[in-house]
Amino acid sequence: MLYYENPYLKSVEVEVKEKKGNKCLLSDTILYPGGGGQPPDEGIAICNGKEYPIKHIGSLWHEIDGECNCKKIKIILNWDRRYLLMRSHTAEHTFFRFLENKGAKMGKIALDEVSSIIFQGDISIEDILDAEEKTRKLIKEGRKVTTFWIEREDVPNYPELRIKLERIRDERIRVVKIEGHDLSACKGVHIANLSEIEDFAVVHFRMGRKKEVKFVIGEKARNYHYRASKEMRKLLWQRNLDMEKIENYIENLEEENEKMRKALRDASKDSKFNMEICGEIELHYLFLPYAERKIIQRKALDIANHNNAIVMYGIGENNVVCIAYNPLYPWAREEYMKLLKKMNGKGGGKGNFVSGSVEDAKKFIEELKKIICEKALQLHGDENGHS
Numbered sequence: 025m026l027y028y029e030n031p032y033l034k035s036v037e038v039e040v041k042e043k044k045g046n047k048c049l050l051s052d053t054i055l056y057p058g059g060g061g062q063p064p065d066e067g068i069a070i071c072n073g074k075e076y077p078i079k080h081i082g083s084l085w086h087e088i089d090g091e092c093n094c095k096k097i098k099i100i101l102n103w104d105r106r107y108l109l110m111r112s113h114t115a116e117h118t119f120f121r122f123l124e125n126k127g128a129k130m131g132k133i134a135l136d137e138v139s140s141i142i143f144q145g146d147i148s149i150e151d152i153l154d155a156e157e158k159t160r161k162l163i164k165e166g167r168k169v170t171t172f173w174i175e176r177e178d179v180p181n182y183p184e185l186r187i188k189l190e191r192i193r194d195e196r197i198r199v200v201k202i203e204g205h206d207l208s209a210c211k212g213v214h215i216a217n218l219s220e221i222e223d224f225a226v227v228h229f230r231m232g233r234k235k236e237v238k239f240v241i242g243e244k245a246r247n248y249h250y251r252a253s254k255e256m257r258k259l260l261w262q263r264n265l266d267m268e269k270i271e272n273y274i275e276n277l278e279e280e281n282e283k284m285r286k287a288l289r290d291a292s293k294d295s296k297f298n299m300e301i302c303g304e305i306e307l308h309y310l311f312l313p314y315a316e317r318k319i320i321q322r323k324a325l326d327i328a329n330h331n332n333a334i335v336m337y338g339i340g341e342n343n344v345v346c347i348a349y350n351p352l353y354p355w356a357r358e359e360y361m362k363l364l365k366k367m368n369g370k371g372g373g374k375g376n377f378v379s380g381s382v383e384d385a386k387k388f389i390e391e392l393k394k395i396i397c398e399k400a401l402q403l404h405g406d407e408n409g410h411s
């Protein structure tokens with residue numbers, strides 16, 4: 025197959041051997057049909073001076089988008105795309121070998137402008153950065169890449185070979201060799217020298233059981249490294265720090281943050297609602313500049329559900345205002361919503377709890393307290409003889 029014999033061939037003239045509808049059997053091809061994470065090549069066929077999109081669908085059968093009644097056709101490969109894929113594919117071999125040495129297990133590869141490798145294994149951020157650094161070094165050294173075929177029975181003679189034999193049905197196996205670094209069973213199309221990759225950058229690393237690395241090559245990788253360094257220096261210089269201190273600095277910040285959050289939780293737990301009696305109803309209210317919302321919400325609901333109570337509170341931090349009411353007093357929700365609308369706020373909620381946000385939470389709670397108390401006296405006051 026020409027795409028193996030000469031992966032750098034950008035166009036070729038071939039014979040049409042057989043035709044079935046829009047499918048042609050060709051004498052040879054430069055179009056890779058896809059496989060091993062490398063997508064199929066795109067190309068055009070030229071026949072009678074007209075151009076048709078063409079795709080290799082396997083075993084030299086090609087799908088041509090249009091009429092094609094020529095004995096001979098010229099295939100022109102979408103070379104820019106293919107070359108990116110060849111380089112990315114070889115970069116993936118180079119990089120992943122380093123991760124495999126650390127116990128990574130390949131899951132799925134998707135090669136593209138930004139390529140993705142999904143894998144498993146106990147791989148740390150340091151391992152990823154180390155593998156990236158080593159990959160860049162091999163690219164700089166310009167290691168040679170060669171391919172050869174071996175028989176299935178010869179596989180045991182290559183203990184270094186990365187292969188999933190159970191996934192391969194063919195008797196002959198193609199091996200891609202990166203000089204002094206890697207042997208891998210692969211059907212993909214590769215470059216001849218790592219220097220063609222130019223540069224390599226991991227742009228994303230997702231931890232977890234199923235890990236994912238995303239990488240770019242060439243100009244994109246160069247730009248990424250440049251940008252990363254620029255952003256990093258900006259962050260350092262703005263804080264008058266140097267690189268050696270940044271990790272410590274962030275750890276301290278995180279520790280401080282954790283302490284503050286704990287203090288906030290404790291304060292929220294300790295906070296007490298004020299209480300006033302309006303008619304037969306207990307009115308509980310509270311304004312806090314800062315609070316752990318969930319804790320206050322739980323408290324409010326607890327009071328409302330177990331007493332003849334309407335509970336309202338505001339938190340200054342994000343101007344949140346909430347009301348929880350005993351289901352005996354559904355009118356409290358209406359009063360709350362009315363005031364919210366009047367003060368240009370937004371909100372809603374299920375059951376006997378409503379939350380919203382306004383411009384001034386403190387003022388809102390003061391207002392709401394007055395309104396609710398008046399209404400409570402009207403509906404459930406002593407003069408109505410309910411108590």
Ligand SMILES: [Zn+2]
Pocket residue numbers: 060113117208209210211212
């Ligand atoms: Zn491969």
